[in-house]
Amino acid sequence: MRRILIVGAGQAGLQLALGLQAQDYDVTVMSNRTADEIRGGRVMSTQCMFDQALQHERDTQINFWESQAPRVQGLGVSVAAPDGSRAIDWLGHLDHYAQSVDQRLKMAGWLETFAQRGGQLVVHGAAVSDLDFFARTYDLVLVAAGKGELVSMFARDAERSPYDAPQRALAVAYVHGLGPRPEHPDTEAVRCNLVPGVGELFVIPCLTTSGRCDTLFWEGVPGGPLDVFRDIKDPAEHLATTLELMEKFLPWEYARATKVELTDAGGTLAGRYAPTVRKPVGRLPGGGAVLGVADVVVANDPITGQGSNSASKCAAAYLAAILEHGDRPFDEAWMQATFDRYWETARHVTTWTNAMLAPPPEHVVNMLGAAGELQPVADRFANGFNNPADFEEWFYDPAKTEAYLASVTG
Incomplete structure (x- = not known):
């Protein structure tokens, strides 16, 4: 039986661990x-998983919360005008529903399931020196912990990383009591609110430890009016600041948030990081090699909501590669091929995310405007969150965008 160590207990690490466990591998999770x-801790992220990623959970039979989480049927885009009105406002319909489950709920449940099924669980923060030992005792070591010392083992891929500094200041609050959008009161939808030159607010229906909730997620241009959460430690102050900014920049969202309260004391999070692609193979002081997983090696800004989706797709790709490899050695050539x-899949997400971090070119502004009049355009944009590769066909190149819009208008 092949012995595999996975360091990190997030979406990718635990999905992969449970998938390998189901195939009778000897798996240890750190x-x-x-x-x-x-x-019982602080929220770890925002997340909204679309159908392709959700299907990987179904395939592994770990979709434990699918019947409980809100079924997100659409994705809306609103663009603020200088006078506080909406210059653009539309709702695209998803072909298949999306869902968001608080990672505290999901990861705790998956970790317990892994242990209950006989998996080896080691509760300990891993250092590079630990991995130096483990690489000699396991057939394969995978690093799925995207923060801290271990990430330093993986060199930055400069050709695939156009940004060397954070492009957004991030702040999220999990809340109960948010009212529905009055124009679509019966539709669960992700709302993408764009404030040109300032940043974005995403509103995501979610399931948390205390039931249904919503996440209010600001992405602020660094140094701008939304970049004010860094020194806020008090959760109540964090929420109050979130709401003040909504009232100032997005009054239509603030109007349904006047009665919200935090889901719990751990329901806020703030931070920032530079979007980075890294080389997939980490080399240890003793000469061994480890393989990076998900955001260890491809860390995109959350502006396109792809983090958990990419993690799920990475876990599925790695699971297939491990199963296909049989009893052969997990050497560096295999590691590189597995990442490739x-x-x-990941390259499409990186291209799209980096494009969305920049000011939109004229043809994209025109497309967003056209989506308000042409429902097929709104729907195609919304479904791109499930399949970002589709944006290559119509989104980046002005000529392709123009040809697509012309085909829709007939």
Whole structure:
């Protein structure tokens, strides 16, 4: 039986661990927290998983919360005008529903399931020196912990990383009590609110430890009026600041948020990081090699909501590669090939995300405007969150965008 160590207990690490466990691999997971500590801790992210990523969870039979989480049927885009009105406002319909589950709920549940099924769980923060030892005792070591010392083992890929500094200041609050959008009161939808030159607010229906909630997620241009959360430590102050900024820049969203309250004391998070692609193979002081997973090697800004989706797709790609490899050695050539397999999906996400971080070119502004009049355009944009590769066909190149809009108008 092949022995595999996965360092990190997030979406990719645990999905991969449970998938390997189901195939009778001897799997050890290293987590720096217990399931109870995760469940009772601070929120770790925002997330909205679309159909392709959700299907990987279904295939592994770990979609434990699918019947409970809100079924997101659409994705709306609103662009603020200088006078506080909406210059653009539309709702695209998803072909298949999306869902968001608080990672505290999901990761705690998955970690408990892994242990209950006989998996080896080690609760300990891993250092490079630890991996130097483990690389000699396991057939394969995968690093799925996207922060801290371990990431330094993976060199930045400059050709694939156009940004060397954070492009947004991030701040999220999980809340109960948000009212529906009055124009679509019966439709669960992600709302993407764009404030040109300032940043974005995403509103995402979600399931948390205390039931249905919504996440209010600001992405602020660094140094701008939204970049004010860095020094806020008090959750109540964080929420108050979130709402003040909504009232100032997005009054239509503030109007349905006047009665919100935090889901819990751990329901806020703020931070920033530079979008980075890294080389997939980490080399250890003793000469061994480890393979980076998900955002260890491809960390995109969350502006396109792809983090958990990419993690799920990475886990699925790596699972298939491991199963196909049989009893052969997991050498560096295999590690590189396995990452390359994932990159065929991830590269589309990176291209799209980096494009959305920049000021939109004229043809994209025109397309967003046209989507308000042409429902097929709105729907295609919304479904691009499920399949970002589709944007290559119509989004980036002005001529392709013009040809597509002309085909829709007939």
